[in-house]
Structure formats: C-alpha cells, structure tokens
Amino acid sequence: MHDGGHRHLRTIERTGDLIGLSCSYVVDVEQPEPGIHNRNRLPFSRLFLVAAATVDDRVTLGRRHWPLRAGTVLFMPPDQMLQFDFSPGLRMVACHFRLDWAPGCDAFDGVANCATLTDRVLVAEAYRLRDQAESFAGIAGLRGLILSTAARFARLDARMLARHLAARGRFAAVIERLDRADAGMRVSDLAAMMGLGREHFTREFRRHLGLSPMRWLHRRLVQRASAALIAGARVKAVAGDLGFTDEFYFSRFFKARTGLAPSALRDGALSAYAVPE
Known part of the structure; x- marks a missing residue:
C-alpha cells in the first residue's frame, strides 16, 4: 500500500x-x-x-x-x-x-x-x-x-507461518492447557475438550502439529524445568511445581531427555559444558 x-x-x-x-x-x-x-x-x-x-x-x-x-x-x-x-x-x-x-x-x-x-x-x-x-x-x-x-x-516463509498458525488455532485451547499443565495431565482430558476419543484426538494432534500430545507436554515440562533451574530454583521445588510426586522420578525424567542431571544445570555446570556422562 x-x-x-x-x-x-x-x-x-x-x-x-x-x-x-x-x-x-x-x-x-x-x-x-x-x-x-x-x-x-x-x-x-x-x-x-x-x-x-x-x-x-x-x-x-x-x-x-x-x-x-x-x-x-x-x-x-x-x-x-x-x-x-x-x-x-x-x-x-x-x-x-x-x-x-x-x-x-x-x-x-x-x-x-x-x-x-x-x-x-x-x-x-x-x-x-x-x-x-x-x-x-x-x-x-x-x-x-x-x-x-x-x-x-x-x-x-509466510505461507508456512500461515499453515502453522491455522493448525495452532484449531488446537488453541488444548495447547494453552498443555503449556500450563503439570506432569499429571492425561491425554483423555485433552481429548474430551475437543469432543474426541483419545486415539482420534492423538492422531489429529500429531497430524496437524507434528508431535503427540504427551511429547508436547514433556517438552514443555523440560523447558519450564530448565528455565527454573537456570534461575537457581531447587530441584525439589521444581519437581513439586511441575507435578512430580517424587524428586528422584523428576531427576530421571529430566536426565533421560537432556543428558543432564537437574542439579548439574542448576549448579552452573552448563557454563563449561563440564557435565559427567
């Protein structure tokens, strides 16, 4: 114009x-x-x-x-x-x-x-x-x-962004809930929000967004945990805030997805990448 x-x-x-x-x-x-x-x-x-x-x-x-x-x-x-x-x-x-x-x-x-x-x-x-x-x-x-x-x-590019935004718009309420959910979130509850069965919902979510609902949730939990740990939050507090009933289960969950123990990220080992395997 x-x-x-x-x-x-x-x-x-x-x-x-x-x-x-x-x-x-x-x-x-x-x-x-x-x-x-x-x-x-x-x-x-x-x-x-x-x-x-x-x-x-x-x-x-x-x-x-x-x-x-x-x-x-x-x-x-x-x-x-x-x-x-x-x-x-x-x-x-x-x-x-x-x-x-x-x-x-x-x-x-x-x-x-x-x-x-x-x-x-x-x-x-x-x-x-x-x-x-x-x-x-x-x-x-x-x-x-x-x-x-x-x-x-x-x-x-602009067309790709438009497709992504359209897909996210369809699942906007589900995504909002997933992004705030804790580890106890159930896929069946998300499916009910859209009036779909669990399997149908999972297929549609993956087809449009590229990830299963549980993988989306796990990625968001790792992102939120990482941000909190880098900010200095205690591992036990992070585990509790994210809905893990057991600090040790949270530690296993986090290390399986990052290769790092939560304590290593919190204590600053990332700055030198000096994290034991």
Whole structure:
C-alpha cells in the first residue's frame, strides 16, 4: 500500500509483536585445562560465535562433525543430543536461546541438523557487545545480534507461518492447557475438550502439529524445568511445581531427555559444558 509516497511494510507491522527472543543462557567461554568431552540435549537453540579454537574443537550430532574455527558461527537446534569436544584455549560466546515467530511457536521446532557459516566480522561484533553487556546499548545490541544471526539459519516463509498458525488455532485451547499443565495431565482430558476419543484426538494432534500430545507436554515440562533451574530454583521445588510426586522420578525424567542431571544445570555446570556422562 502506498500512502503519500510512503509504502507500508505490512508484514513487519503485523508480525512485529509476535516475534520473541528469550536468552536463557549467554556464556563467555574461555576453556581452561584439561578441556572437556561431554554431551547434553537441551530445549534451547544454540549459537557458538568462535574467536579462537584448535583443530580438535568440534560439535557432533549423530555421525556428523562440525569443526570450530576462529570466525565460525555454529547454529544448533533444540532437543538434539550433542557431543562437545573442547580443548584448552577455545574462546567463544555461547548463546542458548528460544526464538518464537508467534507465542509458543519455536522457529526451529523440528530442525534436526546443525548449520554453520564463517563471519569474522560478526564474531568480532559479538565480543565488542560483550564488553558493553552492562549497558542498555550492549544488551540491546547483543540481543539484536542473536536475533538477526538466528534468522539467517531459519527456514520459514509466510505461507508456512500461515499453515502453522491455522493448525495452532484449531488446537488453541488444548495447547494453552498443555503449556500450563503439570506432569499429571492425561491425554483423555485433552481429548474430551475437543469432543474426541483419545486415539482420534492423538492422531489429529500429531497430524496437524507434528508431535503427540504427551511429547508436547514433556517438552514443555523440560523447558519450564530448565528455565527454573537456570534461575537457581531447587530441584525439589521444581519437581513439586511441575507435578512430580517424587524428586528422584523428576531427576530421571529430566536426565533421560537432556543428558543432564537437574542439579548439574542448576549448579552452573552448563557454563563449561563440564557435565559427567
């Protein structure tokens, strides 16, 4: 639309309040001796912006390796088991984040592979902004850098977004309940909300949204638990808040899906990825 020589960018105007970036963990890594060789799976996307590395530094997903070199920007999707091999001297800014293209809609949901690019200027800018991280300009600048860099790895278009939003609209009430539910939620209760039988509901939910209702619930529980643990909440309190009657059952549930004990995430071991297998 043109208005007195001005052309409105409607896509930007209509989606500006939908896109959301939450940075759960942003770490300035300077890997000490003796290095680490560990793995984990977290409900966050990750970006590594590498300033210095050796030939032995890499991230592995399945059978594929992504080497870390000076100037590397490595993207890792959420919910994938990743192996980390870091040598002494590795320096990078490691960002753990969630990018939503609409409330509750992760831009990288379903992505199964890492991706990389080389951009020394971008890495240098990340370090410049890191040095200003106590100022508003530094905070806004680094968040903007994470957002714009993540967008370079996203594979979304307007038609895809429209399909996703239509599917979510059909299940909006169910999704709202799932996102607030505790571990005791039953699929039959969700099915009843839509007037469907349990099996029919499960098939329809998976067909439209790509996950079973229980897997959706489990992912949300892990996301909520991770955010609470990173914020310093006690493991027992998190377990209780999420409806787990037994702290030890919660710990097994969490470790089976992340590769980490809840206490390791809470105590900050993530900052060095130094988590025993």
